[in-house]
Amino acid sequence: MHQATFPLGPFEPSPHNPILRPHGTGWESTNLYNPAALVVDDEVILLYRAHAADKISRIGLARSSDGIHFRRAGTPVLEPQEPYEQAGCEDPRITHIADTYYLTYTGFDGSTAQLCLATSTDLHEWTRHGPLFPGFNTWKTLPYGPDRPWSKAGVIHPRPLAGRYWMWFGEGTIHAATSTDLVHWTPVADDSHPMYSPTPGGWDGTLVEIGAPPVESGDGLLVFLMNNATATSPEHVDYRCGQIAVATRDPSTVLAKMTQPWLRPTSHEDTHGLVPNVTFVEGLVHFRGRWLAYYGQSDTTLAVAEFDPTRHNWHPPAQDAGNQPSTRSN
Known part of the structure; x- marks a missing residue:
């Protein structure tokens, strides 16, 4: 296990950003963003969202030996096939457990977004398991957003806790779910009782959304971007x-x-694109002594921010978060 602390960082955007841009005339020609990330055989693997002018998203795969320069597979590894995803396979997150990759993604049918699951043993051929939480609306407790079933953004911890696997999910508000087989998931509470909600008046005042799968700290915490x-x-x-x-x-x-945020829109790509003023993280890996956080820039290009623990660390106040609820700052 790689040592982590809360908060993790500080992260610095790479001078090489954007590290992936749209290219060609096909499925990834217009926008490319919001990547899942993992390390396989001493390479960083990204599964990223991309689309042409039609805005129908597909998920592509790219590999890198240094975490910065990537080779693309060329064809999507997951693209719309079922009615619930006919308008796009969006925003992947990935976890590797035993010999199986568990990919959560948003299936969009043109009207409703639903959190879906697919599994693979090779990252190229995927078995779909369909929407995970039909009827669940992660916006239900907020006075805005869709008033119909809606769920996005699922991250899975790779080891069981107290005999169950855990997933955290949600756009708008955050919820938790558990499973014994990693395929069938049960929310811990109904959609009227989120575990985490926006802070009125704050920089997180409209919505909160899970980013990357958590990393474990040395003091028994799970740290989420x-x-x-x-x-x-x-x-x-x-x-x-x-x-x-x-x-x-x-x-x-x-x-x-x-x-305070550890990353915010600052560069031209962060502030100009399909949806301006967006830095959106979905991938985090520990690779060759560094933490690499992969994020989308304005829903148009893909970037990475780096934290090298040998160079600098945040030093939060000494506090036993395991014993009492608390708020730590950076």
């Missing part, structure tokens, strides 16, 4: 990246959160 936003309309948003932590012995309760 998050996406947080304020919005005056669906077209006018400001997405920044934060962090939260839960205890492994109480995975459905948020114990700590960052009070």
Whole structure:
């Protein structure tokens, strides 16, 4: 296990950004963003969302020996096939457990977004398991957003906690679910009782959304990279990246959160694109001594931010988050 602390970082955007751009005239010709990430055979693997001008998303695969320069597979590894995803396979997150890859993604039918699951043993051939939470609306407790079934953004921890596997999911608000077989998932509470909600008036005041699968800290915390936003309309948003932590012995309760973002829109690509003013993280890996966080820029290009623990660390106040709820700042 790679040593992690809460908060994780600081991260610095790479001078090589964007590390992947749209190209060609086909399925990834217009926008390319929001990648899942993992390390396989000493390479970083990205599964990224891309589309042409039709905005029908597919999921592509790219490999890198240094975490910066990537070779693309050329054809999508997952693309619309079922009615629930006919308008796009979007925003993947991935976890590797034993000999199986578990990919969560958003199936969009043109009207409703649903969190879906697919599994693979080789990252190229995928078995679909369909929508995970039919009827669940992660926006239910908020006074805006869709008033119909809607779920996105699922991250799975690779080891069981107290005999069950855990997933955290949701756009708008965050919820938890558990499973014994990694395929069938049961929410810990109904959609009226999220475990984490936006902070009124804050930089995370409109919505919160799980980013990358958690990493375990040395003091029994699971550290999550998050996406947080304020919005005056669906077209006018400001997405920044934060962090939260839960205890492994109480995975459905948020114990700590960052009070300031660790990543925010600053570069031209962050502030100009299909949806301006967006940094949106979905992938985190520990690779050759560094933490690499992969994120989308304005829903148009793909970037990475790096944290090298040998160079610098945040030093949060000494506090026993395992014993009492608390808020830590950076």
